[in-house]
Amino acid sequence: MTHRIAVAAVDVGGTKTACGLFLATGELIHSRTEPTAGESAESAAGQIVAMAEAAISEAPVDAVVAGMGIVVPGWVNRASRTVWAPNIKGWDHVPLERQLAERLPIPIFLESDRTGYVKGEAWLGVARGLTDVVFLAVGTGIGAGVLSEGRFLHGHDDLAGCVGWLALNPRYEEIYARIGCFEAEASGNSMGRKGAERLRTAQGGQPASIAARDVIEAASNGNPAAAAIIDEVSVYLGMGVANLVSTLNPQMVVLGGGLFQGGTRLLERVRHEFARWAQPIAARSVRIELSTLGEHAGLYGAARIALDNI
Amino acid sequence: MTHRIAVAAVDVGGTKTACGLFLATGELIHSRTEPTAGESAESAAGQIVAMAEAAISEAPVDAVVAGMGIVVPGWVNRASRTVWAPNIKGWDHVPLERQLAERLPIPIFLESDRTGYVKGEAWLGVARGLTDVVFLAVGTGIGAGVLSEGRFLHGHDDLAGCVGWLALNPRYEEIYARIGCFEAEASGNSMGRKGAERLRTAQGGQPASIAARDVIEAASNGNPAAAAIIDEVSVYLGMGVANLVSTLNPQMVVLGGGLFQGGTRLLERVRHEFARWAQPIAARSVRIELSTLGEHAGLYGAARIALDNI
Secondary structure (H helix, E strand, C coil): CCCEEEEEEEEECCCEEEEEEEECCCCEEEEEEEECCCCCHHHHHHHHHHHHHHHHCCCCCCEEEEEEEEEECCEEECCCCEEECCCCCCCEEECHHHHHHHHCCCCEEEEEHHHHHHHHHHHHCCCCCCCCEEEEEECCCEEEEEEECCEECCCCCCCCCCHHHCCCCCCCCCCHHHHCHHHHHHCHHHHHHHHHHHCCCCCCCCCCCCCHHHHHHHHHCCCHHHHHHHHHHHHHHHHHHHHHHHHHCCCEEEEECHHHCCCCHHHHHHHHHHHHHCCHHHHHHCEEEECCCHHHHHHHHHHHHHHHHC | CCCEEEEEEEEECCCEEEEEEEECCCCEEEEEEEECCCCCHHHHHHHHHHHHHHHHCCCCCCEEEEEEEEEECCEEECCCCEEECCCCCCCEEECHHHHHHHHCCCCEEEEEHHHHHHHHHHHHCCCCCCCCEEEEEECCCEEEEEEECCEECCCCCCCCCCHHHCCCCCCCCCCHHHHCHHHHHHCHHHHHHHHHHHCCCCCCCCCCCCCHHHHHHHHHCCCHHHHHHHHHHHHHHHHHHHHHHHHHCCCEEEEECHHHCCCCHHHHHHHHHHHHHCCHHHHHHCEEEECCCHHHHHHHHHHHHHHHHC
C-alpha cells in the first residue's frame, strides 16, 4: 500500500494560533484556530503540542504525517534554533524547535511568520508559482518576507525584511528610534495614532481611541483630516513598496496584514504612489497585489516549510 | 606537467577600461588600463578583444587561461546575454558575450559592474571571506551589488540593486523622476549640482562648475553653505545604508565609488547617521567599511566571476 504524504502546520500569532493538516498537494483536510495561550512559554508550547496532536489524529488512514512546520511572530535564530517573540511571555530566546521535537513524534521545522507568509502566497496564493516575491505585511507593525530565485532571504542574523525600519523621511522624529520610520508613519497602529492626534469628534474633543479602520471610514465619509491621513500614509506605503522593488526587483509584491483587509481602495493608492518612486523598468515589470490567502497565509506557509524540509 | 589555472578579467567603465590576468590564487600578474573606446559598439568590443589577447599572452608557461570575466557599466540581461549601457554608444541590448566568444579562444562570462564590485571585495577586499555583503557605489550615480548567503542577488530582471531609486524624502521633486530620489540627493554629481546652486564665489557670483570634491574642500575650509550640503548628503547616505541593512541584514556594507575616495571623514558621518535609522540589532551586527580594492574592485570581481563559472 502506498501512502500519501501529509504535513501538520502551526501559525502562532500574538492573539490567535491556527493549526492545520495538509496533504502534500496543498489540500487542507483539518484546521482549527484558538486564542493564543501566551501567558507563559510553557502554556504556548503546550497549546501547540495539543493542537498538533489533534491535527495529526485527523490524518486519513492512507496518509503519513511526515513533519510539521511552525511559524512564529518574532525572531527565529537559525543557528541556535531559538525564538524571541515580544507578544508571547517568556519566548525570550526559547529553544522551541527542540522542545516541540521532544514532545511530538515527527520532525519540526521552525521559521518566522514572514517566511510563512511569502512561502504560502508563492505556493497557493496570489503569487502561485513565482520565484521572486516580496510579502509586505502591514498591520500592528510592518515586516516583509522575501523570496529571491525561489529561496527565502534570511539575512546574516535572520533579520532580513525588518522593513518597518525603512528610513523614508529625512526629518527625524523621536518615535522613529522606537519602532522605525516606516512603521511609525504607515502601520495600522500608526494610522490609528495619527487619527487620535488629528481627528476631532463632533463635540470638538479628541476621540479616546481610534483604529485604522475608523480613519478609513471617516475619510470615506468626507472628513478632510482623515483624508489627509490616508494621503500621507499612502505616500509612505508607496515609497516603502518602491524601495523593495528598486532593491530586490521582484515579480510581485503581495500586500497583506490588517491594513489591507478593507478592500482595494488603499491598494489603488499604493500602486499609484509606488510608480512615482521605483526604478522605472523594475516598476513596469512588477505586479502589486493583495494577499489572497489573507489570514491563512502563515498556515499555508508553515505547511510549505514542512514540505520543503522533509 | 600540472598546470596552474589563470583567468583574464575586464572591467569596462564609462571612461576607462581595465584588463588583467589573474592566477586562481588571486595573484594579479598583468594589468593594463586604457581610455574606453566608447565611440561605437564595435570599437568597444574590439578594444576588449585586443586587451584580452594581450593579457592572455602574458600567462606563465605553466598556466592555462581557463576563461574570462567581464563586467560592464549597465544592465546585463542574463536571459538574452545582452548589454545595455548608457555610456557606451551602441550598447543597446548588444549580444556582447556571444560577440566576444566568437573572437576569443576562451569561455566568456558577462556580469554587471555591481556584481563585480561586491564579488571582488568579498574575494580579496575588505569583505574577504564574508557571505552577506552589500557594495554601495556612490559616484556619478548610485548603485549596489548584494551578496546573500554567498550568492549574488540578481532580481527577476537583473535589476536588483538599483538603489539610486530609493525613496527617502516624501516631498517629491521633479528630478526624482529622472534619476531617482537617492541619486538626486546623494550622488557625487548631485553633490556638485547642489554646490553649483548654493555656493557663491568670493566675488558674489556663482561658480560655473563644481565637483563634489570642491564642496568637500569648501566645507573643510569653513564654508557654511558647503558644510550644510555635506550635512544633508550625509543624512541621505545614512538613510540609504540603513535601508539596505534593515532590508538585507548583511555582515558588511562596503562603501565605494568616487565620493568615498576622499578619505574617512564622510565614512564617519555616514556611520553616525546610519545608526539612527537602521533596525537596531542588524545595525549593531553590521560593519560599514570603505572599499579597499578601490577602483580595482571591478577587475578583481571580473576575475572572481570567471573563477566561479569555469
